[in-house]
Amino acid sequence: MSRPLPVASSSQVRRYAREVFRHYPGMFRAAVGLNVAAALAALAGPRLLGDLVEGIEKHEPMSDLNRMVLTLAGFVLLQAILTRFAHLASARLGERVLARLREEFISRVITLPLSTVESAGSGDLLTRATRDVDALSKCVRFAVPETMIALITLVLVVVALVLVSPLFAMPLLIGAPILVAGTRWYLRRAPAGYLEQNAAYSDVTEGLTETVEGARTVEALRRGRQRVERTDADLSRAWRAERHTLFLRTVWWPIIETSYVLPLVVTLLTGGWLYLRDVVTLGQLTAAVIYVQQLVDPLDRLSAWLDELEVGAASLARLLGVTAQAAPAVTGPEPSGSRIELRGVRFAYRSDREVLHGIDLSLEPGERLAVVGVSGAGKSTLGRLLAGVHHPTAGSVTVGDVSLAALPPERLRAEVALVTQEHHIFIGTLRENVALVRPGVPEGEVRAALAAVHALEWVDALPDGMATVVGAGGLPLSPAQAQQVALARLILADPHTLVLDEATALLDPRAARDLERSLAAVVRGRTVVAIAHRLFSAHDADRVAVVEDGMITELGSHDELLAADGAYAALWRSWQGHPEKTPETQEGRAGGAPFPVY
Template sequence: MAGTREVRRYARALFRRHPRALAAALLLHAFAAVAGLAGPRLLGDLVESLQHGGAPGTVDRIAITIAVFIVVQAVLVRFAYVASARLGEQVLAELREEFVERVLAIPLSVVERAGTGDLLTRTSRDVDALSRCVRFAVPEILIAMITAVLAIGALVLVSPLLALPLLLAVPVLVASARWYLRRAGAGYLRQNAAYSQVTDGLAETVEGARTIDALRRQPDRIRRTDADLRRSWLTERYTLFLRTVWSPSVEIGYVLPVVGTLLIGGWFYLHGWVSLGQVTTAVIYAQLLIDPIDRFLGWLDELQVGGASLARLLGVHEVGEAAPGQGQTPRGAGMVAEDVHFSYVAGREILHGISLTIEPGERLAIVGPSGAGKSTLGRLLAGVHVPGRGSITVGGVPLASLPLDRLRTEVALVSQEHHVFLGTLRDNVAMVRPESSDDEIRSALAAVHALDWAEALPDGLSTEVGTGGTGLSAAQEQQVALARLVLADPHTLVLDEATSLLDPRAARDLERSLAAVLKGRTVVAIAHRLFSAHDADRVAVVEDGRITELGSHDQLVAAGGSYAALWASWHGAPVTAAPPRAAPG
């Protein structure tokens, strides 16, 4: 969450990028406000003229002049709003583009730790709130401020004495606004955070619906949703309470200047200090001030909502900036993990002092029972997570010191989860290297046995896939992800069950093809299918967050330990495993 100072600094910088557009919008609004102030002054002149028996044509002349100013004001307001809307859309477009860049720069570990619900709320609800603020609240507040300042100036020019009743509203408006503003910012931040929890809980429930149904945990999820909704309701009730206190105070502040100007102006007129025309003009100006002040204070509430949303969006930027990255260059593709400890939750360690050296060009298989920490170790080796203790280096440089773009040229992770983006099949494969030719894309697809079905699509590589396009099976989506990997050509690959959605025979053929294509690359394969381990140079057995065995397939089978038991079980032969042994080094 960004602080108030950062939010204000960013907002100022955002509008300073468009000085001409901002100046044009402000000038148009100022001219429109001046045109609107001519009417009350002319009405005051009309009253003066009638009071002193003015010529009959005076009324017509003043009426026509007022009509002209009304038309001029309408035209100026129209162009002023168009200028403000254009400026708002430009600012909003820049803000959205920058936010996307910030989101894509966030370390995956931060996204996983925060939860997708919070990020979804920021990208949807907070962006929408900020959109409304930029397009409507900011221009309306500027218009209100310009109109109010000019109206007060006009009233002072009419008679400084008649401007004094305006001071009656100052204590009421200032005191109520300060009371509200001290509480509103924090209140809206809590409201948005509570809404994020609702979104996060609902997303988890929908994604895990089958698991919830199988384990009969529906009551737990209902209680969680009820609790989240109640928390959201309480935060919204609090911000509503602030508005219900503030709004009546503001309404009183509106009425005081008008009543005060009418009464005090009448008293001044009876004593001959001001004319009847001046009193008339002053009362109309005091009445005219209600609209800009009302708009200012009304949109000020929207500005608080937008400020809270901007603080949450800029908070994403601060997370991205806080991510480590020194720009060092690795001196090779070798990877070393030294005394690595890791926990997702404090006090519940998943990995316990793992040390592992992976030579350049080596193919390492990581096997073990479910929940042993294999995928967690793979994510650490891929730089998704940072060790709690210990270090992981590639080419002698800590993974944590590499910027994200540099990291992904050194180490790439392909997990069980894949995504096909809306667009052509060509774009989906070439997204890692947009400048790739069709021949390179076809070679990548051929390497993962996907070229046949790809060319059989209605438009070949130009076929639209993803949401609303030609549907791909889970296995085809997985092959697209692997084709991206082939095209990306990183030094080190971490495959976390990358062929899990294919049948065993197809998966084995695919892995052999990948092995040929990726020859000379460092490969870490995490798998339950032991044929992957059989083809590896070395096998690491992970049990209870520790590497208990490390060696080649033949060495581990001969040792008769946990791996030998897994291999025998894979082939259906009963074998009694020897007690687990700690891996050397």
């Protein structure tokens, strides 16, 4: 069962948001200043309109009235100009912040330990990288600047209303408690609701991804109905989560509407009553009613965009949650050699089920070790610990007296590399695919690496040679060719230790035999650990480790273990009579194929 990546707390989200905006103080001040100036220009209109109404009532000269109209038109034009530049400044700030968020998210994702990615599952990470990034993009581009404009306008309109007459601020006291109470009710429930909604969509993505990736298995085992039921259950959970957040909005929005419509009605009625008793002038009443009416727009913006802010905050919390799992960007200690040691190593995928129990093992530089045992004994888990993919739950795995867990990812891969039957060809040229581990490597070294794994012949036969675009949408490579590309990457990475976990197991026999020549070039001169699900490689190893029930029960050379007549001897006798051991495989070993042989 996959374990979702963690989610950052609300305080972490607020602290990170403040830190991001502090990186752009000039742009932030410009955006706020222009929005304040635009709001101030908008405030002149109601006051001038009130003076105009009052001037008409008092029959002031037409020249004075015309001057008021021109002044009013001038402020409207000024407001339009300032508003345009305020939106541009806010948009630039939002784009800059969004670019920073995306870059930091990508930098965190690529430093995630492989074990974390595997345990989290592809659905959770994929949803964070797509749906959450899109939600955050909308929030930063639109919700943040619109909310900032609304808050600035709201404060200035209230100040202007008080300046007209403090009496007109009294009706606001009616709507304020309704607004505050409703918003507090919403904000207490919305964050958890949106986190649950996003998590539900992660499950939908996870289930669909598994179904697509395992489509052949689903079809072969006729498990289509079960996968449909799984998808229906995930969609049902997502529907319930979204229905809950919709319910919150349907309660909150009418409360907001009431909170600003009620003061407008009260202002108009009480203002008229005060005007009839000569407490306020007609101009003051006109300006006050327009100011209260102006409160509707910022409050509408707040009610509309605060919901997006909650969505964005939930998405940011999920994106920041990756930080807790990302490998720290530290230099780390320098190993004093290439000797690998395991001391008292224990490991568990789940806290209640330990897989490896107290393993002690030393690997000398240049040694060839075969790890054998029945399926489920813990061989592959041991190999992943040796490669630093997983870290022990107890004990230590060191290289040159330095813990593998203390090495940054790029340094770790220069020490130990895991080779499996799984590989990936990225979209791009063949040269870019080979040079992934060292992007700036000269072309001559790339060709040398391809030549070392016997791939240069077919590479030169490609339409554009190493410049041929491969991967999704490009020229497809056969499984054997893709594996040779992966091995050429290892030549460039130049690790001193290789952990081989059935690197050719999924290839057809002819492709596997051809690829073993490539594999021989990679393993030459290095420490090699071969996870031998079959026993082809055990005979040629310097030592053989037998893993049973998560423990190394036998350790020695092939001949020593046969003489001991223990578990390894039983496995060897069983393999000797297995149909897999055909004259063809015998011939492969007799021909002097290098260790390991599959």
